[in-house]
Amino acid sequence: MADKSGPATTGRALKADRPTDIRNVVLVGHSGAGKTTLMEALLHASGATSRVGRVEEGTTVSDYDDVEIRQKRSVNLAMAPFRSGNVKVNLLDTPGYADFVGDLRAGLRAADAALFVVSALDGVDGRTRLLWDECAAIGMPRAVAITKIDHHRADFAGTVQECQAAFGDGVLPAYVPVYSGEGDARTVRGLMGLISQRYYDHSGPERTESAPPEGLDGEIDAMRNALIEGVIQESEDETLMDRYMEGGDLDPEMLITDLEAAVVRGGFHPVLAISSTQGIGIQELLDELPRSTPSPVERRLPDDVTTVDGKPVTGLSCDPDGPLLAEVVKTVSDPYVGRVSLVRVFSGTMRPDAVVHVCGHGLAERGHDDHDVDERIGALSIPMGKNSEPCGEVIAGDVCAVAKLTQAETGDTLSDKERPLRMPPWSFPEPLLPVAVSAAAKSDEDKLSQAVSRLSSEDLTLRVEVNPETHQMVLWCTGEAHLDVALDRLRERYGVRVETDDVRIPLRETFAVPAQGMGRNVKQSGGHGEYGICKIEVEPLPSGAGLEFVDKIVGGVVPRQFIPSVEKGVRSQMEHGVKSGYPLVDIRVTLYDGKAHSVDSSDMAFQKAGRLALKDAAEHAKTSMLEPVDEVAVLVADDYMGAVMSDLSARRGRVIGTEALENGRTLIRAEVPQLEITRYAVDLRSVSHGTGTFDRRYLRHEPLPPQLAEKFRQEEQATS
Numbered sequence: 001m002a003d004k005s006g007p008a009t010t011g012r013a014l015k016a017d018r019p020t021d022i023r024n025v026v027l028v029g030h031s032g033a034g035k036t037t038l039m040e041a042l043l044h045a046s047g048a049t050s051r052v053g054r055v056e057e058g059t060t061v062s063d064y065d066d067v068e069i070r071q072k073r074s075v076n077l078a079m080a081p082f083r084s085g086n087v088k089v090n091l092l093d094t095p096g097y098a099d100f101v102g103d104l105r106a107g108l109r110a111a112d113a114a115l116f117v118v119s120a121l122d123g124v125d126g127r128t129r130l131l132w133d134e135c136a137a138i139g140m141p142r143a144v145a146i147t148k149i150d151h152h153r154a155d156f157a158g159t160v161q162e163c164q165a166a167f168g169d170g171v172l173p174a175y176v177p178v179y180s181g182e183g184d185a186r187t188v189r190g191l192m193g194l195i196s197q198r199y200y201d202h203s204g205p206e207r208t209e210s211a212p213p214e215g216l217d218g219e220i221d222a223m224r225n226a227l228i229e230g231v232i233q234e235s236e237d238e239t240l241m242d243r244y245m246e247g248g249d250l251d252p253e254m255l256i257t258d259l260e261a262a263v264v265r266g267g268f269h270p271v272l273a274i275s276s277t278q279g280i281g282i283q284e285l286l287d288e289l290p291r292s293t294p295s296p297v298e299r300r301l302p303d304d305v306t307t308v309d310g311k312p313v314t315g316l317s318c319d320p321d322g323p324l325l326a327e328v329v330k331t332v333s334d335p336y337v338g339r340v341s342l343v344r345v346f347s348g349t350m351r352p353d354a355v356v357h358v359c360g361h362g363l364a365e366r367g368h369d370d371h372d373v374d375e376r377i378g379a380l381s382i383p384m385g386k387n388s389e390p391c392g393e394v395i396a397g398d399v400c401a402v403a404k405l406t407q408a409e410t411g412d413t414l415s416d417k418e419r420p421l422r423m424p425p426w427s428f429p430e431p432l433l434p435v436a437v438s439a440a441a442k443s444d445e446d447k448l449s450q451a452v453s454r455l456s457s458e459d460l461t462l463r464v465e466v467n468p469e470t471h472q473m474v475l476w477c478t479g480e481a482h483l484d485v486a487l488d489r490l491r492e493r494y495g496v497r498v499e500t501d502d503v504r505i506p507l508r509e510t511f512a513v514p515a516q517g518m519g520r521n522v523k524q525s526g527g528h529g530e531y532g533i534c535k536i537e538v539e540p541l542p543s544g545a546g547l548e549f550v551d552k553i554v555g556g557v558v559p560r561q562f563i564p565s566v567e568k569g570v571r572s573q574m575e576h577g578v579k580s581g582y583p584l585v586d587i588r589v590t591l592y593d594g595k596a597h598s599v600d601s602s603d604m605a606f607q608k609a610g611r612l613a614l615k616d617a618a619e620h621a622k623t624s625m626l627e628p629v630d631e632v633a634v635l636v637a638d639d640y641m642g643a644v645m646s647d648l649s650a651r652r653g654r655v656i657g658t659e660a661l662e663n664g665r666t667l668i669r670a671e672v673p674q675l676e677i678t679r680y681a682v683d684l685r686s687v688s689h690g691t692g693t694f695d696r697r698y699l700r701h702e703p704l705p706p707q708l709a710e711k712f713r714q715e716e717q718a719t720s
Contacts, residue, residue: 014081014382014389016088019296019318019397023089023289024344026107028135029117030125031096034147034276036060036074038117039093041276046089046286048082048384061385062093067488075485077103077330079110079342079383079399087290090399098127098690099479101429102461106329106410108134109426110344110399113141113263113293116167120146120154124166126637126690132167133663139266141294142167145285149177150275152184160271167269172230173223174259174270175200175284178213188280191273192216194224195255202280231255234262256291264294296397301325301346304424308359308372313421316347320395324348324356325421326414328405331458333493341402342383343394343414346423350394350402350414352380357420358405359413374417378404410460428460430695431476433681435483436504438473440497448473451494455486462486469506469583479681505674507582507712508626508701511540517617519569519609524600531597532605534558534566537590538617543626543700547571550590558594562606566591569610578618580625580713585701589614625709626701627673634668634684637691641666647687651676652705665691671699675708 016022027035040060043049053060058069062078074095081090094100094107108114114135118124135142144167146159156177163171175191178199190201192212197220201208212220262268270292274281296318305313305325316325325347332340343350350356355376381388381401394400408414411428415421437452439445452464452475463476477483483500490496515538523530541548549567558566567589574584594609632653636644638660645655645668653672660666672680677696684692704712 014088014384015391016395016398019320019395021087022296022397023087023113023293024092024111024296024397024399025089025289025293026092026094026111026114027117028094028104028107028114028128028131029096030119030122030128031073032122033096033117033119034274035093035096035117036062037276038145038147038274039080039091041279041282042091042286043080043082045279045282046082046084048080064386066492067485070488071484073097075100075103075481076332077107077342078385080385081382084286084290088398089289092399097479097481098685099477099482100461100485101478102459103330104131105426105428106342108138108140109327110329110342111140112296112299113143115289116142116144118144118146118159118163120148120156120159121151123159123162126688129166129637130691130693136266141263141266142269143263143288143292144171144269144271145274145281146271147274147276149273150188150278150280152186156273163271170230170234170267171269171271172227173273174227174288175273175281176220176223177273177280178216188275188278191281191284192220193284194220194227195259196252197224200284202278207283228255230268231259231262234265234268260292263292264298296346302423306422308357308420308422310422318396319347320349322347322396323419323421324350324414324416325423326350326356327423328402328408328410328412328414329399331405331408331410333454333458337403339404339406341405341408342399343402344399345394345396347396348416349396350377350380350400352377352392355417356414357417358408359415359420359422360409360411372420373407375405375407377402377414409457429478429693431461431463431478431482431681432694432696433477433479433483434474434503434678435477436472436501437475437487437498438501440499444496444498447494447496448490448498451490451496454494455489459486467504467506470504472501472504474503477681479685503678505678506628507580507704508585509577509580509582509623510584510586510626511538511618512622512624512703514539515617515621517613517615517620519611519613519616521605521609521612529597529600530602530605530608531600532562532565532594532602532609533596534591534594534606534609534613536566536570536610536613536617537592538614538621539588539590541586541588543586543702545586547574547585548588550588552590552592553594557596558591558606559596559601562596562601562603563591565603565606566594566610566613568603569607569612570614572607573611573614578615579623580709582625582712584614584623585626625704625712627675627704627708629671629673629699629702630677630696631699632670632672632677632680632694632696634670634692634694635661635665636668636684636688636693638664638666640688640691641668643687644668644684644692647683648672651680672696673702 040052044052061080063074068075078093092107094104149156178189179186180189181187189203192199199210199212301316326343326345328341329344330342355374358373358375381390383401411425413423439448456462456464461478466473518535521532551563570589648670653670655670657669
């Protein structure tokens with residue numbers, strides 16, 4: 001579906017001549033905070049679009065995907081540029097829902113600053129706190145836009161305090177809303193600029209500027225002093241500090257210059273007040289973005305850039321005349337133009353039809369091979385949501401779309417083929433919600449594998465595997481919303497109808513006590529018969545030991561050439577199980593006696609005898625069903641540590657240790673059966689109020705509780 005609002009300006013407006021005239025800003029925040037609506041208001045106010053699109057009508061620039069229009073929420077990273085004065089601002093809209101963290105990370109990689117969008121109604125959620133810490137860890141400059149200030153329940157002052165509690169003391173308002181009326185009749189009249197000490201009146205058809213209204217002096221002075229002290233403290237401007245301490249007048253331009261420097265260093269975070277629907281604060285934000293966010297030149301290149309053979313590279317900068325260094329931050333398949341890559345250029349200049357070196361990172365755990373190839377890039381364009389504007393070249397610091405990069409995948413480095421370089425990979429969250437899928441009809445079976453393979457190559461937070469034990473095709477997703485989008489795309493984009501099912505956990509069984517068994521395979525009713533008799537002893541072994549086969553035959557009662565045949569039979573029966581139908585593991589089988597026939601004995605006869613002997617031993621012994629146990633590491637805010645530990649215990653988990661970390665978080669390590677954590681990616685989010693993350697790895701198989709073992713045996717018998 002095409003963008004209905006349409007670009008109002010093209011060509012020159014989307015082109016940047018110098019890196020210093022570029023700003024790459026990513027919008028982040030929880031779902032429903034108003035990021036997409038804010039982007040629409042900015043695009044319209046800057047003249048980039050002819051009218052304001054609406055999420056409810058499916059007419060926004062950034063939510064152009066069919067699934068976004070149907071679900072009325074962002075699920076993809078989208079870019080839309082606009083001009084503010086002489087500066088080109090590349091605005092990157094990211095999904096707010098936690099399931100789409102892959103596109104969020106892509107937006108952070110492409111940007112030089114983050115604008116955190118926080119609703120004055122809902123405040124700061126746990127996921128936004130985590131994201132703030134993530135940006136702080138990489139030193140990304142941040143500002144805060146508090147939206148929906150026009151709502152009668154909006155609490156701007158309370159939201160600022162909540163942001164300060166969550167993000168730190170460096171969060172201070174640069175603009176403050178001025179209200180009139182009370183209760184449901186309360187309306188926003190305008191904004192007070194704390195540095196300029198000017199009042200911006202939005203009550204009329206046009207914004208007007210004047211001195212502060214009467215009655216605001218005391219409150220405004222206190223907030224302005226706090227802002228000035230914060231700027232001076234972070235900017236370390238001693239001249240300004242001395243003048244402030246002496247009580248002299250401060251030049252607003254000097255304050256703004258110091259504010260910009262403090263924001264770039266990542267220690268100060270201005271707060272702006274926004275009503276996107278009424279246009280309040282939009283012009284102020286348009287004015288602030290070029291001044292209060294860094295250009296690509298002010299942001300250093302990613303650390304640890306190397307040659308393809310691992311040698312460090314120094315001296316790179318955001319220079320259009322330097323060597324080419326770019327990165328694919330997102331890959332999509334367009335039904336009309338094919339594969340399209342969103343690329344951030346860090347150094348050099350990218351030109352159409354140039355041959356570039358593509359350096360991959362070998363994400364083998366997700367089925368992506370390491371690769372170093374040369375490839376000719378296709379046409380270059382500047383994205384405006386779904387639409388795009390062709391461009392002749394893209395300089396360092398800018399972001400563009402590249403067509404027909406068939407080899408490059410998300411996270412790959414693009415560089416000059418004469419000087420191939422490699423950027424360090426950025427982390428993708430591990431998908432931890434498994435769902436089994438199968439074709440709904442025979443006609444869909446051939447298309448299913450190809451479709452899921454293409455989906456996983458576009459979205460590196462989606463993993464596909466075929467479990468060798470259960471033979472299920474399993475989609476690993478980050479959450480239920482992520483799964484819904486994947487299934488929607490399989491159906492609508494690739495025409496594949498699928499059915500979902502619970503993931504079958506690969507249970508196993510073993511002998512609980514030693515036992516003996518005899519396998520008698522004697523068939524001599526005429527013609528070439530079968531003759532093979534063997535006697536075995538079976539003993540349990542520790543978890544992970546597998547099969548240990550011991551030969552104790554003496555006197556040649558079982559000929560040497562048939563001893564491996566007995567072992568083959570035992571292994572074959574272990575794969576099929578002996579009682580429950582699940583694979584048999586971790587046993588020592590000792591062959592100690594048997595009989596053979598000079599004519600009728602054969603390899604197959606003793607294979608069958610070995611299978612029968614193992615089944616016979618199981619009939620005379622107690623066996624145990626085994627379940628896989630994972631080591632789980634949960635990172636959670638301290639406030640929810642108790643709830644998480646209680647939840648793990650309810651899942652038959654054993655907490656083996658905790659570790660207090662900085663920023664009020666705790667790492668909990670536990671051993672938990674896989675049967676209990678198939679939906680833990682969803683449940684943890686609820687228990688921890690969005691503050692928890694976890695990873696898991698297979699540890700071992702352990703005996704299943706008897707009551708559960710009996711339940712699974714009955715289910716297996718019912719389906720067999």
